[in-house]
Amino acid sequence: MVAFIPVFNLLGATTSLFALAFLVPIGVAIMYDEQAVALYAVSMAVTLGAGLLLHLGTRRATQRARRELQPRDGFLLVSLTWLLLPLFAMLPFLLQLPEISFTDAYFEAVSCLTTTGSTTLVGLDALPASLHAWRAVTVWIGGLGVVVLAVAILPVLGVGGSQVFKAELPGPMKEARLTPRIAETAKGLYLVYVVLSALCVLCLKWAGMTWFDAFCHGGSIVSLGGVSTHDAGFAYFDSAAIEFVAMVFMTLGALNFATHFQAFRRRSLSAYFRTTEARWTVLILIFGSLVVALCLVRNGTFPTALGAMRYAFFNTVSVATTAGFANTDYGHWPEFAPVFMLLLSCFVPSAGSAGGGIKMIRFVLMLRQAAREMVRIIHPRVINPVRLDGETVDNKILFSMLAFMLVYGGTIVFFTIVMLFSGLDVITAFTAIVSCVNNAGPGLNQVGPATTFAILSDFQTWVCVASMLLGRLELFTLLVLLTPGFWRK
Amino acid sequence: MKIIIVGAGRVGGSVAELLAAERNDITVVDSEPAALSYLSERFDLKVVAGNAIRPSVLREAGAADADLLIAAAAHDETNLVVCRIAKQIFNVPTRIVRLRSPELVASEELIGIDGFCADYVISPEGSVTGAIVRLIEYPEALQVIEFAGGKLALVAVRAYQGGRLTGRTIMELKEHLGGVDVRIVAIFRNELSITPDGTTRIESGDEVFCLAAKKDIRRALVELRPADKKVERIMIAGGGNIGLRLARILEKDYRGKYQVKIVDPNKKRCEYLSQELSHTLILAGDATDGDLLGDEHVADMDLFVSLTNDDEDNIMAALLAKRMGARRVIALINRREYGELMEGGQIDVALSPAQSTIGELLTYVRSGDVVAVHSLRRGEAEALEVVAHGEAKSSKVIGKRIEEIDLLSGKGGVSVGAIVRGHGDGARVLMAHHDTVIEAEDHVIVFVSNNRMLPKVEKLFQVGAGFL
Numbered sequence: 001m002v003a004f005i006p007v008f009n010l011l012g013a014t015t016s017l018f019a020l021a022f023l024v025p026i027g028v029a030i031m032y033d034e035q036a037v038a039l040y041a042v043s044m045a046v047t048l049g050a051g052l053l054l055h056l057g058t059r060r061a062t063q064r065a066r067r068e069l070q071p072r073d074g075f076l077l078v079s080l081t082w083l084l085l086p087l088f089a090m091l092p093f094l095l096q097l098p099e100i101s102f103t104d105a106y107f108e109a110v111s112c113l114t115t116t117g118s119t120t121l122v123g124l125d126a127l128p129a130s131l132h133a134w135r136a137v138t139v140w141i142g143g144l145g146v147v148v149l150a151v152a153i154l155p156v157l158g159v160g161g162s163q164v165f166k167a168e169l170p171g172p173m174k175e176a177r178l179t180p181r182i183a184e185t186a187k188g189l190y191l192v193y194v195v196l197s198a199l200c201v202l203c204l205k206w207a208g209m210t211w212f213d214a215f216c217h218g219g220s221i222v223s224l225g226g227v228s229t230h231d232a233g234f235a236y237f238d239s240a241a242i243e244f245v246a247m248v249f250m251t252l253g254a255l256n257f258a259t260h261f262q263a264f265r266r267r268s269l270s271a272y273f274r275t276t277e278a279r280w281t282v283l284i285l286i287f288g289s290l291v292v293a294l295c296l297v298r299n300g301t302f303p304t305a306l307g308a309m310r311y312a313f314f315n316t317v318s319v320a321t322t323a324g325f326a327n328t329d330y331g332h333w334p335e336f337a338p339v340f341m342l343l344l345s346c347f348v349p350s351a352g353s354a355g356g357g358i359k360m361i362r363f364v365l366m367l368r369q370a371a372r373e374m375v376r377i378i379h380p381r382v383i384n385p386v387r388l389d390g391e392t393v394d395n396k397i398l399f400s401m402l403a404f405m406l407v408y409g410g411t412i413v414f415f416t417i418v419m420l421f422s423g424l425d426v427i428t429a430f431t432a433i434v435s436c437v438n439n440a441g442p443g444l445n446q447v448g449p450a451t452t453f454a455i456l457s458d459f460q461t462w463v464c465v466a467s468m469l470l471g472r473l474e475l476f477t478l479l480v481l482l483t484p485g486f487w488r489k
Numbered sequence: 490m491k492i493i494i495v496g497a498g499r500v501g502g503s504v505a506e507l508l509a510a511e512r513n514d515i516t517v518v519d520s521e522p523a524a525l526s527y528l529s530e531r532f533d534l535k536v537v538a539g540n541a542i543r544p545s546v547l548r549e550a551g552a553a554d555a556d557l558l559i560a561a562a563a564h565d566e567t568n569l570v571v572c573r574i575a576k577q578i579f580n581v582p583t584r585i586v587r588l589r590s591p592e593l594v595a596s597e598e599l600i601g602i603d604g605f606c607a608d609y610v611i612s613p614e615g616s617v618t619g620a621i622v623r624l625i626e627y628p629e630a631l632q633v634i635e636f637a638g639g640k641l642a643l644v645a646v647r648a649y650q651g652g653r654l655t656g657r658t659i660m661e662l663k664e665h666l667g668g669v670d671v672r673i674v675a676i677f678r679n680e681l682s683i684t685p686d687g688t689t690r691i692e693s694g695d696e697v698f699c700l701a702a703k704k705d706i707r708r709a710l711v712e713l714r715p716a717d718k719k720v721e722r723i724m725i726a727g728g729g730n731i732g733l734r735l736a737r738i739l740e741k742d743y744r745g746k747y748q749v750k751i752v753d754p755n756k757k758r759c760e761y762l763s764q765e766l767s768h769t770l771i772l773a774g775d776a777t778d779g780d781l782l783g784d785e786h787v788a789d790m791d792l793f794v795s796l797t798n799d800d801e802d803n804i805m806a807a808l809l810a811k812r813m814g815a816r817r818v819i820a821l822i823n824r825r826e827y828g829e830l831m832e833g834g835q836i837d838v839a840l841s842p843a844q845s846t847i848g849e850l851l852t853y854v855r856s857g858d859v860v861a862v863h864s865l866r867r868g869e870a871e872a873l874e875v876v877a878h879g880e881a882k883s884s885k886v887i888g889k890r891i892e893e894i895d896l897l898s899g900k901g902g903v904s905v906g907a908i909v910r911g912h913g914d915g916a917r918v919l920m921a922h923h924d925t926v927i928e929a930e931d932h933v934i935v936f937v938s939n940n941r942m943l944p945k946v947e948k949l950f951q952v953g954a955g956f957l
Binding site: 379380381382383384385387392 | 767
C-alpha cells in the first residue's frame with residue numbers, strides 16, 4: 001500500500017476537483033431560494049477537506065517516492081476514485097432526504113456517476129431543484145469520466161496521464177491519440193462533450209422544455225445517463241419534438257467522441273461515414289427501431305403506425321444507447337420488444353462514448369473474427385488478419401477481447417444467480433443485472449420502466465452497485481485489484 | 490551512338506546485348522567484375538568495374554562524350570544519383586533511369602530537371618505487369634501491343650488445330666470477317682517471321698498478328714477464336730514486387746471482375762500482402778506443391794501466373810498448374826533460353842521484365858521521330874510507330890502512296906500496318922492498303938521482320954536537309 005502513496009496523492013487531487021461540482025447545486029439552491037444551500041456548502045466543505053487532506057498529507061511521501069505513474073497506478077487510481085467519490089456524491093441525498101438509507105444513497109450516487117440512471121427514489125417531481133441539479137451534474141461528469149476530466153485539468157497528471165486515461169476510457173484499442181500530448185487529447189474530448197451538451201440544452205429549450213428541465217435533461221441525454229426530473233420520464237412532456245431532439249443527441253452521445261473531435265477539426269461529416277464503428281451504431285439503431293416498430297404494429301399496441309414508430313424509435317434508441325429514458329411503459333409491450341431492446345444495449349454504443357455494454361467495436365471485431373475462422377476452414381493456408389478501417393488488428397487485441405467477452409458473460413451469469421439466490425424472480429434478476437452492467441437503467445418486470453429499484457433489498461442493491469461499477473470500469477479495471485499479482489512487487 | 494549502361498544485371502545485361510547488336514559503342518559499368526566478364530566475353534562491348542556513383546568511374550567509362558546513359562542498377566537510389574552526376578558533371582544529353590518503386594516513378598519533381606535529372610524512366614516490373622494485365626483482358630492473345638495512345642491494337646493469337654484460323658488463307662479470312670477492318674501484319678511460323686500476302690495459308694501452330702482499331706479488335710478476336718471465354722479466376726504464384734503490383738491493379742482498377750488468389754511461401758511477406766490487399770485471398774505456401782494447388786482448385790483457374798524470383802520455380806509451377814487443369818498459364822522467365830524453350834509448349838506465354846521494357850528503351854535510343862518501338866515475340870521482329878514529319882518536298886514518304894515507296898512495299902520484310910491521322914478524339918485509324926497516301930504528321934505503324942532493315946527505315950522517315 002505504501003508503494004501506492006502517489007496514487008492516494010492524486011486521489012486527493014481528483015476529490016478536491018470534484019468538490020467544485022457542488023457549486024452548481026449551490027447556485028441552483030440560491031436561485032430557487034432553498035434552505036438547502038447550507039447542506040450543499042457542508043457537502044462541498046467535507047469533500048474539499050477530505051480531498052485536500054489526502055493530497056497534502058501524502059505530498060511529502062510522494063515527493064520522496066519520486067516515481068512515474070505506471071499502468072498499475074492507473075487501475076488503482078480509477079478504481080479508488082469510482083469507489084470513493086460516490087461516498088461524497090451521496091451526501092446531498094443523505095442530507096436532503098432523511099428517510100433514505102446509506103445503501104440507497106450510495107446506490108443513487110453510483111447510479112448517477114456511472115450514468116446508469118436507475119433510481120430507488122419515488123416522487124421525483126416533488127424533489128427540490130437543487131437535488132435534481134446535483135443528479136444532473138454527477139451524471140454529466142460521469143459520462144465522459146471523472147479521471148479523464150482530471151487528466152485534462154490537473155497538470156500533475158500530464159505525463160503519466162496516459163496510464164490513467166487508458167484505465168478509464170472505455171474501448172479496447174487505446175493507442176491512437178488525437179494529439180501528441182495526452183492532456184490535449186483529454187481537453188479535446190471534453191470540449192466536444194461540452195459543446196454537444198450545450199447544444200442539447202438549447203435544442204431542448206427550443207423544442208419546448210423549461211430552462212431548468214432542459215439543463216437537467218441536456219446533461220443526462222448526452223452522457224446517456226437517463227436521469228429525469230419527472231417520475232414519468234419523457235411521458236411527462238408528451239412532445240414528439242422533444243423526443244426527437246433527445247433521440248438525436250442520444251445517438252451522438254453513443255458515438256466515439258474521438259470521431260466527433262475529428263469531424264470538428266476537419267469540418268466535415270466524412271469522419272462519421274468512414275468510421276466502421278459509427279456506421280454500425282447508427283445503422284443498428286435505425287434498423288433495431290424499425291424491427292421494434294414492426295412488432296408493435298403487428299401487435300396493434302398503438303392505434304396508428306406513426307404512433308408505433310414514434311414510441312418504438314424513442315424507447316429503442318434510449319435503451320440501446322444505454323441512456324434509459326422511457327416515454328411509455330414498454331414493459332407491457334409484446335415480450336420480444338423489451339428483450340430485444342435490452343439485447344441491443346449490450347453492444348450498440350461505440351467505444352469512446354458515454355454508453356455502456358461491450359461496445360460496438362468489440363461486436364464488429366468478434367463478427368469479423370468469426371467470419372475469418374470460416375474462411376480458414378475452407379482455405380487452411382490462408383493469411384487473412386482481421387482488419388478495421390484499413391488497419392490490421394493484432395491478434396493480441398483479439399485475444400484480450402475474447403477474454404473480456406468471457407468475463408462479461410460470466411459476471412452477468414454470476415450476479416444473476418446471486419440475485420436469484422436472494423429471492424428475486426428470474427426476469428427481474430436477469431434484467432436488473434444486465435441493465436446495471438450495461439449502465440442502461442431500467443430492467444423489466446419488477447424493475448421495469450414504470451417502477452424503480454426501490455423493491456430491492458439492501459443486499460440486492462449492493463449487488464446492483466457492484467454490477468454498475470464493474471460495467472462502467474469495463475470489468476478488468478476493478479477485477480485486477482482482486483488478483484494477488486497486482487499487489488506483489 | 491555512344492552508350493553507357495550502369496548495371497550488368499538482368500535488365501542492364503539484356504539491354505547491353507540488344508544495343509551492342511545494333512553497332513553502338515557500349516560501355517557497361519558495374520561493381521561486380523564477374524557479371525561484367527560474362528558480358529564482355531559474349532558481346533562486343535567495353536566494361537568498367539567500379540561504383541558508378543563515383544565520377545571518376547564514369548569518366549573512365551567515357552561519360553564525357555557519351556550520347557546516352559542508361560542507369561539500370563539494382564537500386565533506385567543508385568540509378569537516380571548516377572543520372573544526376575551524368576547531367577551535372579558530364580552533361581550527357583540523354584539519361585534514362587530504371588526505377589522499381591511506383592511511388593518514385595510517379596514523382597515528377599524528383600525525376601525532373603530540378604530533381605535527379607532523368608529524361609526518361611523505365612520500369613521493367615511496371616512494364617511486365619502492364620503486359621500481363623493486357624493478356625488478362627484478351628484471353629486469346631499471346632501478346633497485346635497498343636499504338637497511338639491506345640487507338641490501335643496489335644494482338645497475337647495462336648492458330649490451333651481445328652480452329653477457325655487454321656487452313657484458311659488471308660484472303661478467305663478477310664471475307665469471313667466481313668466488315669471488320671483487320672489486317673494480318675505478320676505470321677510467326679517455326680521461329681521465323683513471314684510477311685503474309687493474300688495467298689498465305691495459316692497453319693496450325695502459327696502465331697498470327699492481327700492489327701485493328703481498338704474498338705474493332707474484340708469483334709475480330711471473337712470471330713477468329715470463338716471458343717475463348719473470359720477470365721474470372723486468377724491464381725498468382727509469388728507475392729513479390731510484380732505479384733503485388735498485379736494484384737493491386739486487379740483489385741483497384743478492375744473491382745469485382747476477378748477473383749484473385751496469391752500464393753507465397755514467406756509468412757511475413759503474406760502478412761504484408763494482407764495489409765496491402767483487401768479483396769485478394771492470400772495463401773501461405775509453396776506454389777510448386779501439388780497438394781496446395783489441388784486444395785485451392787487450380788483446375789478451376791482461368792489463369793495461372795507464376796511470378797516468383799526463380800525461373801525454375803516459375804516453370805515448374807506453371808507446368809504443374811497446366812497439367813492439373815488451369816486453362817492458361819503465364820510464367821515469368823528471365824533467361825532467354827528458358828523462355829524460348831518453354832513457350833509454345835505447355836506454357837502459354839513466357840514474359841521477361843527485361844524484354845518488356847526493351848521496347849520502351851529502344852524508343853529513346855532510336856533516332857528520327859520514332860514514338861514507340863515494340864519487340865514482337867522475343868525480339869524476332871519489331872513494330873515501330875513513326876511520325877512522318879516535314880512536307881512533301883523534303884520528306885521521302887509524305888504525299889506518296891505506300892506502293893510507291895520501295896522499302897515499305899512488303900519485300901525485304903518491311904510493311905506498313907496502319908496509319909493514325911489526327912490528334913485526340915478526332916484521330917482516325919486507317920488500315921494500310923497499297924494505295925494509301927501518307928500525309929504530314931501521320932503516325933505510321935511499320936512492321937520490320939528483319940532487324941537489319943531498321944536503320945534504313947529510320948533514315949526513310951528522317952527529314953531531309955531542306956526542312957527547317
